[in-house]
Amino acid sequence: MAPRFSLGIDLGTSNSAVAAARVEDGQPEIIEITQALGPGRIGEKATLPSAVYIPHPDEFPEGAFSLPWRTADRGAPIIGHFARDHGALVPDRLIVSAKSWLSNPHIDPRERRLPWKSEIKEEKLSAFDCARLYLEHVRESFAYAMRNRGEDAALSDAQIVVTVPASFDEIARNLTAEAAEAAGLGKVTLLEEPLAAFYAWTAQAGKDWRAQVRPGDIVLVCDVGGGTADFSLIAISEKEGSLDLNRISVGEHILLGGDNMDLALAYTLRANLEAEGKSIGETQFLALKHAAGKAKEAMLEDESIAELPVAAPSRGSSLFGGAVSTKLDRRTLEQVVVEGFFPKTAIADLPKQSRRAGLQEFGLPYAADPVISKHLARFLTRSRENVQASEALRALVGAEALSKPFLAPTVVLFNGGVFKAAPIRRRILELLADWNDGETVRELAGVQLDLAVAKGASFFGCNRITGKGIRIKAGASRSYYIGLESSMPAVPGFTPPLKALCVVPQGMEEGSEFLIEGGDLALVTGQPAEFRFFSSQVRSGDAPGQILPDAERELEEISLLEVDLPTIEGVPPGQAIPVQINAVLTELGALELWMKHTQSDRRWKVEFQVRTE
Amino acid sequence: MRKLSILLAVVLLVLAAVALVPDANLEPYAETAHTALPWAIVGVAFLLLLALLAERPKAAPPAPSPAEPVELPVAAPPTNQCDAEVVNFLALLQEKGRFVDFLMDDIARYSDAQVGAAGRVLHEGCRAVLLEHFGIRPMREEGEGSQVVVAPGYAADDYRLVGRISGEPPFTGTLIHHGWRAEWVKLPRLVRTRGDQPPAIAPAEVELG
Numbered sequence: 001m002a003p004r005f006s007l008g009i010d011l012g013t014s015n016s017a018v019a020a021a022r023v024e025d026g027q028p029e030i031i032e033i034t035q036a037l038g039p040g041r042i043g044e045k046a047t048l049p050s051a052v053y054i055p056h057p058d059e060f061p062e063g064a065f066s067l068p069w070r071t072a073d074r075g076a077p078i079i080g081h082f083a084r085d086h087g088a089l090v091p092d093r094l095i096v097s098a099k100s101w102l103s104n105p106h107i108d109p110r111e112r113r114l115p116w117k118s119e120i121k122e123e124k125l126s127a128f129d130c131a132r133l134y135l136e137h138v139r140e141s142f143a144y145a146m147r148n149r150g151e152d153a154a155l156s157d158a159q160i161v162v163t164v165p166a167s168f169d170e171i172a173r174n175l176t177a178e179a180a181e182a183a184g185l186g187k188v189t190l191l192e193e194p195l196a197a198f199y200a201w202t203a204q205a206g207k208d209w210r211a212q213v214r215p216g217d218i219v220l221v222c223d224v225g226g227g228t229a230d231f232s233l234i235a236i237s238e239k240e241g242s243l244d245l246n247r248i249s250v251g252e253h254i255l256l257g258g259d260n261m262d263l264a265l266a267y268t269l270r271a272n273l274e275a276e277g278k279s280i281g282e283t284q285f286l287a288l289k290h291a292a293g294k295a296k297e298a299m300l301e302d303e304s305i306a307e308l309p310v311a312a313p314s315r316g317s318s319l320f321g322g323a324v325s326t327k328l329d330r331r332t333l334e335q336v337v338v339e340g341f342f343p344k345t346a347i348a349d350l351p352k353q354s355r356r357a358g359l360q361e362f363g364l365p366y367a368a369d370p371v372i373s374k375h376l377a378r379f380l381t382r383s384r385e386n387v388q389a390s391e392a393l394r395a396l397v398g399a400e401a402l403s404k405p406f407l408a409p410t411v412v413l414f415n416g417g418v419f420k421a422a423p424i425r426r427r428i429l430e431l432l433a434d435w436n437d438g439e440t441v442r443e444l445a446g447v448q449l450d451l452a453v454a455k456g457a458s459f460f461g462c463n464r465i466t467g468k469g470i471r472i473k474a475g476a477s478r479s480y481y482i483g484l485e486s487s488m489p490a491v492p493g494f495t496p497p498l499k500a501l502c503v504v505p506q507g508m509e510e511g512s513e514f515l516i517e518g519g520d521l522a523l524v525t526g527q528p529a530e531f532r533f534f535s536s537q538v539r540s541g542d543a544p545g546q547i548l549p550d551a552e553r554e555l556e557e558i559s560l561l562e563v564d565l566p567t568i569e570g571v572p573p574g575q576a577i578p579v580q581i582n583a584v585l586t587e588l589g590a591l592e593l594w595m596k597h598t599q600s601d602r603r604w605k606v607e608f609q610v611r612t613e
Numbered sequence: 614m615r616k617l618s619i620l621l622a623v624v625l626l627v628l629a630a631v632a633l634v635p636d637a638n639l640e641p642y643a644e645t646a647h648t649a650l651p652w653a654i655v656g657v658a659f660l661l662l663l664a665l666l667a668e669r670p671k672a673a674p675p676a677p678s679p680a681e682p683v684e685l686p687v688a689a690p691p692t693n694q695c696d697a698e699v700v701n702f703l704a705l706l707q708e709k710g711r712f713v714d715f716l717m718d719d720i721a722r723y724s725d726a727q728v729g730a731a732g733r734v735l736h737e738g739c740r741a742v743l744l745e746h747f748g749i750r751p752m753r754e755e756g757e758g759s760q761v762v763v764a765p766g767y768a769a770d771d772y773r774l775v776g777r778i779s780g781e782p783p784f785t786g787t788l789i790h791h792g793w794r795a796e797w798v799k800l801p802r803l804v805r806t807r808g809d810q811p812p813a814i815a816p817a818e819v820e821l822g
Binding site for chain 2: 037038039040041042043044061063064066067068291294309311312313315317318319320321323324325
């Protein structure tokens with residue numbers, strides 16, 4: 001039976017949300033999420049903070065965090081608003097940004113190591129566990145909301161779409177899909193967040209949206225949320241009389257967002273307070289950060305406000321004696337937020353790279369450079385490099401777009417809470433116009449910025465069910481390579497370069513597969529084999545089977561591949577058999593690699609492992 | 614519950630009475646009183662409203678509220694469920710806006726600047742709670758001071774007529790206060806009660822080194 005409705009789940013780094021749409025009308029509706037607001041207290045909110053708190057077994061009374069659909073044991077992990085707010089005071093027990101850990105190449109996302117660097121005695125969780133817990137909560141809360149409405153909405157009747165950052169590589173995407181399955185959502189379809197934002201915009205603009213973009217346009221989806229910045233480019237062209245949309249470039253995973261801005265403001269305000277001889281502790285600093293964030297929002301929304309008082313309460317019960325207050329004035333706000341994060345830098349001004357010190361801790365790879373303008377410049381420069389590398393992409397954007405050292409967008413779609421602020425949107429438009437020799441860049445307006453991704457995902461789900469409506473062609477976001485040891489005579493002090501065999505081309509379509517010719521691979525039966533695995537976001541021209549001379553110089557190493565070959569009947573153990581690589585991108589967007597015996601139909605699945613060094 | 618309402622009404626009366634005392638009699642606290650009294654009156658009035666709301670049998674949930682009363686994994690609701698719910702809401706005001714701290718502190722000992730700083734904490738937090746849990750709209754959308762018509766068959770609950778009241782509606786008069794109503798109510802719910810004891814308004818906070 002065809003699905004009757006579509007469920008879009010925005011599994012966000014800081015907040016998650018869910019929207020549902022019926023096939024008949026295709027209008028996405030946000031479904032509020034029931035969650036713990038305090039011990040013994042529950043309520044509904046539009047978003048579920050992506051935060052897990054691991055309580056001490058004695059910390060809260062039995063059943064304090066029961067939900068309508070589940071009684072909670074003492075010490076069970078707590079998810080949502082209370083987890084985030086309370087955890088801010090007990091950082092040892094709080095897990096946030098689990099999603100970014102999913103795409104961390106150095107830490108096994110299935111290893112129970114979060115909260116990172118914490119010494120609690122209770123069992124820790126893995127990034128994968130956290131994703132599963134959020135999705136499970138969303139599923140149960142959705143079912144509860146539907147029961148309360150008296151609506152019959154079984155998940156078996158739903159097309160489920162889960163969004164991922166465009167910067168996620170295929171391994172992190174596979175993990176997300178697996179987490180969804182483990183959470184009881186079945187096989188879900190994955191969709192990149194910036195594309196979901198674009199779908200949300202088309203849903204909102206209705207039939208009119210086609211009038212607002214035209215062939216030749218390059219749309220920049222600029223998404224800056226609480227903790228991450230994510231960019232994508234969509235090229236609009238014409239094919240057989242109708243609009244053809246292709247996602248032509250995705251950005252890197254940048255851990256930089258609105259929280260950094262609130263923190264920067266709070267540091268500035270704390271310095272002001274200290275200059276007046278008032279000192280504040282850690283808790284008051286958190287309250288100050290919260291209050292500064294609120295004042296920032298208010299002042300960026302209403303540009304006539306010259307200054308706003310910002311107050312942080314004391315911890316003790318005496319509110320009058322202990323509250324400190326200071327003022328946030330417009331000059332400070334502009335200097336810290338607009339000039340600090342979005343200055344008018346040149347297109348050639350790229351972000352400082354983090355030092356690759358050997359002893360660097362493997363924490364989350366927070367952006368070393370806080371200037372978003374420079375990250376945007378880097379993205380547009382790399383996008384041009386990527387498009388230039390493939391004939392098909394060059395044809396899509398046209399020669400003129402490639403005449404500059406970067407790929408110039410003609411239209412911008414903003415997404416993420418940061419862009420609720422008109423001055424920041426304006427600044428990005430000015431910046432792009434400056435880079436583009438003064439030519440103005442249009443803005444696609446009107447999306448509800450913080451809930452667009454969930455809505456867009458459910459809208460996309462409806463399109464998938466009916467087979468109608470617009471579809472942005474995306475395919476594999478990067479190209480992938482297997483490292484091949486070169487056979488060269490050994491020379492002391494010289495490591496032969498590692499060659500790379502392209503196994504997945506960028507843009508490989510969902511529902512397609514390749515059998516890689518050449519490579520002359522052989523695997524020894526009865527033994528596990530390992531391969532180094534690489535990817536690139538800027539080599540759109542590479543074809544499957546192509547061999548690059550030096551993997552380490554041109555590519556990014558992302559994982560280790562492992563295949564465990566059983567002993568095969570008729571082949572003595574320890575003997576090598578010839579294999580070919582079979583790359584599959586499923587309809588749902590999951591990447592699978594197989595080793596196929598050239599002389600039979602047998603094939604063995606390759607597992608992605610974390611690279612450890 | 615009725616006792617609580619009466620108690621709150623009395624406190625409200627006392628505060629209102631203090632507000633009416635000429636400034637001269639309040640020296641040297643006149644300044645402070647000007648800042649703090651309206652806050653205190655608003656606060657207590659609000660509590661009274663809550664107490665009254667809790668006393669009334671619960672009306673059917675309004676249209677945009679998604680959740681029906683919960684099917685909870687707890688036993689039959691104890692008799693003091695209403696009290697517990699009100700204390701629960703009070704706890705929310707305390708948590709977000711330090712409501713109880715504000716009212717329980719001795720305001721006379723502090724300067725206006727200190728009271729002002731605390732007032733901002735209270736205002737920001739309590740306002741956020743209010744806007745999140747109630748759909749608050751003016752009863753009348755017209756500007757205060759303008760002439761309005763109170764139509765025949767008006768809901769007497771929603772209007773307080775003052776001045777010379779005679780004849781039949783429609784009544785025409787000056788809008789003094791536009792009134793407030795809750796278009797919808799979406800209160801957080803208790804999933805657990807402690808027998809006869811109401812929930813904590815604010816737990817004692819202990820920092821472990």
